[in-house]
Amino acid sequence: MTVPVEWYVALSAILFSIGALGVLLRRNAIIIFMSVELMLNAANLLFVAFSRYLGDLDGQVLVFFVITVAAAEVAVGLALIVVIFRTKQSINIDEINLMKG
Amino acid sequence: MVLFIILAISAVAAALGMLFSRNAVHSALFLVLNFAIVAALYLTLNAPFIAMVQITVYAGAIIVLFLFVIMLLGAEQLRGVAGDGGVWQRWLAGGLTAVLLISFASILFQGNAITPASAAGVIDTSPAALGLRLFEAYVFPFEVTGVLLLAAIIGVVVLSISKKRGQQ
Numbered sequence: 001m002t003v004p005v006e007w008y009v010a011l012s013a014i015l016f017s018i019g020a021l022g023v024l025l026r027r028n029a030i031i032i033f034m035s036v037e038l039m040l041n042a043a044n045l046l047f048v049a050f051s052r053y054l055g056d057l058d059g060q061v062l063v064f065f066v067i068t069v070a071a072a073e074v075a076v077g078l079a080l081i082v083v084i085f086r087t088k089q090s091i092n093i094d095e096i097n098l099m100k101g
Numbered sequence: 102m103v104l105f106i107i108l109a110i111s112a113v114a115a116a117l118g119m120l121f122s123r124n125a126v127h128s129a130l131f132l133v134l135n136f137a138i139v140a141a142l143y144l145t146l147n148a149p150f151i152a153m154v155q156i157t158v159y160a161g162a163i164i165v166l167f168l169f170v171i172m173l174l175g176a177e178q179l180r181g182v183a184g185d186g187g188v189w190q191r192w193l194a195g196g197l198t199a200v201l202l203i204s205f206a207s208i209l210f211q212g213n214a215i216t217p218a219s220a221a222g223v224i225d226t227s228p229a230a231l232g233l234r235l236f237e238a239y240v241f242p243f244e245v246t247g248v249l250l251l252a253a254i255i256g257v258v259v260l261s262i263s264k265k266r267g268q269q
Contacts, residue, residue, distance in 0.1 A: 003105045015135075017205070024194035025194045034167065044155075057231065060151050060226060065242060075166065079257040
């Protein structure tokens with residue numbers, strides 16, 4: 001194990017930033033969800049890296065919970081997207097503006 | 102070290118490919134690639150069980166769900182008004198992301214933010230050890246996760262059923 005933990009932190013920060021950029025930049029709701037998954041994944045990578053470097057198993061248990069919550073979130077989110085698509089015939093988030101005054 | 106650099110570069114490349122693909126199916130496939138690379142990184146970090154869970158749950162379940170919804174809706178290409186927002190929105194998003202990256206980098210290079218300079222001893226991360234930790238110290242969060250999954254199932258069923266009733 002010669003890779004310093006800072007490198008994993010840097011990789012995780014880059015992946016998280018790409019995910020955040022995706023959420024801000026894209027207009028397709030499905031791709032926004034994928035970007036959220038990318039950000040969760042970056043956080044998971046950080047958990048596992050610190051679990052390895054601190055010699056503590058708790059980080060991996062937390063990753064387990066994060067994956068579970070991500071799965072539940074995707075199921076509900078995609079069901080919402082399907083319902084929105086049925087009513088609006090679009091998943092462009094710029095066209096979902098019913099709450100605009 | 103070399104392995105980490107190769108994996109890191111391909112992970113970032115896959116993430117960028119997901120971000121800039123015009124076609125949503127290509128985005129999903131790039132995301133599978135990214136998840137698989139991160140699973141390989143977990144293997145290098147002495148986390149074999151988490152790596153397998155990553156492949157099973159993310160690549161096996163979540164991405165299949167994504168692809169299923171994309172193809173069900175036929176929403177590969179976004180149609181309608183301006184595909185990806187205005188020019189000023191792009192610059193704003195780029196600027197905000199740059200600010201985020203710079204703040205991450207400043208934290209990283211302050212030096213005292215990260216304590217472990219060297220790796221601790223290798224610990225037992227077999228599925229048995231992980232399961233013992235899960236059912237001894239984390240029983241209550243585990244039960245709460247079960248309730249959360251049940252709530253998600255009920256929510257999805259309610260969403261799809263109420264739609265059918267509205268059509269009749």
